Amino acid sequence: MSEAVETLPLERAPARIDATPLLRIVVPVVLLMGWWAETALHPGGLIPAPSEVGVALWDLAFGGINDDAFSQMLLPDLIASASRVYGAFVLAAAVALPLGMLIGRLRLVREMLEPTLQVLRPVPVTAWLPLSMIMFGIGPKSAFFLVALGSFFPILLNTIFAVRSVEPRLFEAAQMLGVSPARLFPKVVLPASLPGMFTGLRLGLGLAWVVIVVGEMTGVQTGLGAMIMDARQLSRTEIVIAGMAVIGVAGFLSDYAVLMLGRKLLAWSPQHG
Amino acid sequence: MIPPVLSAINAGKIYPGGIEALRNANLTIAPGEFVCLIGASGCGKSTLLRMIAGFETVTSGQIIVRGKEVTGPGPDRGMVFQDYGLFPWLTIRKNIAFGPIARGKSKAEAMATADRFVSMMGLDRFADSYPHQLSGGMKQRVAIGRVLANDARMALMDEPFGALDAMTRERLQEELLTIWRATGLSVVFVTHSLEEAIYLADRVVVMSPGPGRIVAEERITLERPRDVSSPQFNDIRRHLAALLHADHAREAA
Numbered sequence: 001m002s003e004a005v006e007t008l009p010l011e012r013a014p015a016r017i018d019a020t021p022l023l024r025i026v027v028p029v030v031l032l033m034g035w036w037a038e039t040a041l042h043p044g045g046l047i048p049a050p051s052e053v054g055v056a057l058w059d060l061a062f063g064g065i066n067d068d069a070f071s072q073m074l075l076p077d078l079i080a081s082a083s084r085v086y087g088a089f090v091l092a093a094a095v096a097l098p099l100g101m102l103i104g105r106l107r108l109v110r111e112m113l114e115p116t117l118q119v120l121r122p123v124p125v126t127a128w129l130p131l132s133m134i135m136f137g138i139g140p141k142s143a144f145f146l147v148a149l150g151s152f153f154p155i156l157l158n159t160i161f162a163v164r165s166v167e168p169r170l171f172e173a174a175q176m177l178g179v180s181p182a183r184l185f186p187k188v189v190l191p192a193s194l195p196g197m198f199t200g201l202r203l204g205l206g207l208a209w210v211v212i213v214v215g216e217m218t219g220v221q222t223g224l225g226a227m228i229m230d231a232r233q234l235s236r237t238e239i240v241i242a243g244m245a246v247i248g249v250a251g252f253l254s255d256y257a258v259l260m261l262g263r264k265l266l267a268w269s270p271q272h273g
Numbered sequence: 274m275i276p277p278v279l280s281a282i283n284a285g286k287i288y289p290g291g292i293e294a295l296r297n298a299n300l301t302i303a304p305g306e307f308v309c310l311i312g313a314s315g316c317g318k319s320t321l322l323r324m325i326a327g328f329e330t331v332t333s334g335q336i337i338v339r340g341k342e343v344t345g346p347g348p349d350r351g352m353v354f355q356d357y358g359l360f361p362w363l364t365i366r367k368n369i370a371f372g373p374i375a376r377g378k379s380k381a382e383a384m385a386t387a388d389r390f391v392s393m394m395g396l397d398r399f400a401d402s403y404p405h406q407l408s409g410g411m412k413q414r415v416a417i418g419r420v421l422a423n424d425a426r427m428a429l430m431d432e433p434f435g436a437l438d439a440m441t442r443e444r445l446q447e448e449l450l451t452i453w454r455a456t457g458l459s460v461v462f463v464t465h466s467l468e469e470a471i472y473l474a475d476r477v478v479v480m481s482p483g484p485g486r487i488v489a490e491e492r493i494t495l496e497r498p499r500d501v502s503s504p505q506f507n508d509i510r511r512h513l514a515a516l517l518h519a520d521h522a523r524e525a526a
């Protein structure tokens with residue numbers, strides 16, 4: 001067989017010296033240096049130096065420096081936030097995935113629900129905050145609701161789009177091979193729309209990390225959002241920034257894990273594999 | 274006389290928009306026969322093929338496959354599409370096993386069948402690759418293999434080699450003929466290439482547009498393998514080209 005196969009994993013080009021790791025750290029280093037220079041030029045300003053934030057981060061994680069209300073609170077707060085993020089995300093996915101499939105494939109359901117959803121979609125999650133506090137009380141339930149709401153729409157919309165844009169040719173192929181119309185859904189629609197649903201889940205989880213902080217800023221005792229809010233009230237800006245950094249890293253790692261999972265499960269898809 | 278595997282009787286198609294894609298098509302195909310449909314763009318070749326496959330309904334007349342009127346797609350009529358239509362989420366082996374599994378064979382049996390056709394189509398090296406990792410020619414081998422693995426009695430092929438380069442195309446024509454001889458499959462093959470039609474077919478059916486209809490049939494009795502540069506081959510080509518062009522001339526007039 002002389003025909004070329006472009007991307008068999010066995011036939012990768014030999015390793016070259018790779019400059020990308022260097023490329024990736026240029027911007028963070030420049031930002032960090034700018035920040036440091038700024039604080040060095042204006043000592044005693046409102047913005048703490050990177051070193052102060054580093055110390056605050058250490059104390060948040062391990063204690064032994066300040067021994068105040070924030071010491072050693074990193075892990076409990078991170079766990080509180082992460083459990084809300086994943087709990088609400090799972091709930092949102094459990095509703096949005098089946099609902100999206102129904103809306104995508106059944107005209108009746110689509111006609112019934114789509115207008116409502118299109119009107120609800122542009123309402124930002126933050127605008128729901130007052131209402132959610134009335135409905136769920138001040139506390140973690142309200143935060144949970146906001147997170148679920150925030151990740152619901154990207155999952156739903158991507159699922160609808162994915163199940164609607166299955167190539168018609170694949171239905172024909174399946175039918176001429178003996179798949180009955182009733183079996184087309186599990187045999188064709190479901191596998192064909194997995195990459196689209198996966199994109200929705202990834203976006204939804206990313207948004208959950210954004211929303212959690214907003215959700216925890218009002219009347220919640222635990223979590224990274226609450227920690228940042230408390231620190232703000234005490235003018236502990238170094239803790240605010242440390243909290244921001246933790247959220248950024250946690251969200252990034254969470255996304256990375258999902259991405260790797262997608263690579264494994266969707267190896268067949270040129271976009272994911 | 275052996276009953277035909279397929280007969281189209283005054284088959285016609287008017288699409289919902291009102292376009293008459295096919296009028297009064299009459300065509301019978303004997304078991305094991307290789308028939309090519311040729312004609313200008315828009316003359317209803319795909320429409321006829323898709324009606325035989327059961328993807329399009331017949332709006333007048335009938336299409337009968339082995340004694341039964343066609344009411345929908347079925348595994349006895351395997352289709353090979355120009356754009357392959359492989360399942361991107363399945364490996365090559367599983368793409369070929371898809372049909373047997375859909376028809377209720379056990380996983381083990383389906384996989385054994387698939388392995389047989391993977392080898393037959395020269396795809397061993399790619400058995401565990403995904404379709405996007407294959408060249409066009411390889412993909413079309415898979416598409417043919419899955420139809421064969423599904424015990425189709427008839428292969429419906431809509432410009433299957435139209436998107437391939439000349440070398441690959443010639444090789445696949447050769448392989449298709451070998452398989453056809455070995456299996457006794459009936460083949461309806463749509464092409465735009467007169468040469469391809471004469472090279473492959475027992476019978477070439479000439480169609481013409483506006484509305485689409487069958488205007489001529491030519492039995493090709495040249496011994497296989499056929500020599501495309503032989504005088505006899507050229508005579509047939511000239512004759513069929515005249516039929517096709519007569520039609521264009523009428524159109525232009």
Ligand SMILES: Nc1ncnc2c1ncn2[C@@H]1O[C@H](COP(=O)(O)OP(=O)(O)OP(=O)(O)O)[C@@H](O)[C@H]1O
Binds near residue numbers: 313316318
């Ligand atoms: N789904 C459809 N709905 C409406 N009109 C259609 C449809 N499919 C085909 N047609 C029309 O029917 C006529 C015949 O089309 P068909 O695809 O059968 O031609 P063809 O001979 O296969 O052409 P080509 O060589 O370009 O593939 C054309 O005028 C085409 O526009």
Ligand SMILES: [Mg+2]
Binds near residue numbers: 318319320431
């Ligand atoms: Mg066509």
